[in-house]
Amino acid sequence: MIQENLVFNPELPVPQHVAVIMDGNGRWAQAQGLKRTAGHREGLNALRRVAIAAAQMGIKVITAYAFSTENWRRPQEEISYLMSLPKLLNDDVLPELMANDVKITITGSLEGVNRTTQAYINEAIAKTKDNKGLILNIAFNYGSRAEIVKASQSIAQQVAEGQLAVGDIDEELFSRSLQTAFLNDLQDPDFLIRSSGEVRLSNYLLWQLAYSEMYFVDTMWPDFDQSVFESCIAVYQHRHRRFGDVS
């Protein structure tokens, strides 16, 4: 259910970068007497619907939380299913994404991910690398605290080797050391959407979300489609961003 009854206005600006926490797959499936994995399968379809809607709205980047560093704690059967989704992405979803000029990128680490899954992820990246439309950035095996620790280690290493002075470390340099740095000036999301009514960040983009507008919507992720996504963007269109200023 959409909490704020606002209507998307194609005349108003849309966020350039939208971060999405795709929550509620398991509950959606269980509510219908299905296995949790059926929720993840429909979750992938919802991601396709949202990516295409976003591409058509002129949004530049969607960063979608597909697998967190904490998700390794789930039952092995569910982990195996989540690891099989990149194959389904290639087989079932990529043709439509290609037709919409969507480019796939990854934020996170492929360390510890099995070789077959890595190969499917790399295949999706390679096939879409020349596309110029929406960037569908999939956060896979991603954890924000680990990302921040890694960035700090890399900066400390450069200081230890004399390539960098302590005084050179500023917010811009730190941002450029994060896993989202390849997005350049689009690396900080304008808007975060979390589905399923949960209100927390779950170790997602903690640095990058510092000034993002946030919206926590009750809709379960597998129920997301163009119309739900437009209602979320309408919420953003009615927000006033001040970045600490008063105007």
Ligand code: FPP
């Ligand atoms: C959280 O819901 C969702 C996930 C852990 C996985 C989300 C992944 C997708 C939607 C598809 C990913 C696509 C690719 C290409 C890898 P949950 O299972 O925690 O739901 P619950 O809170 O109801 O249990």
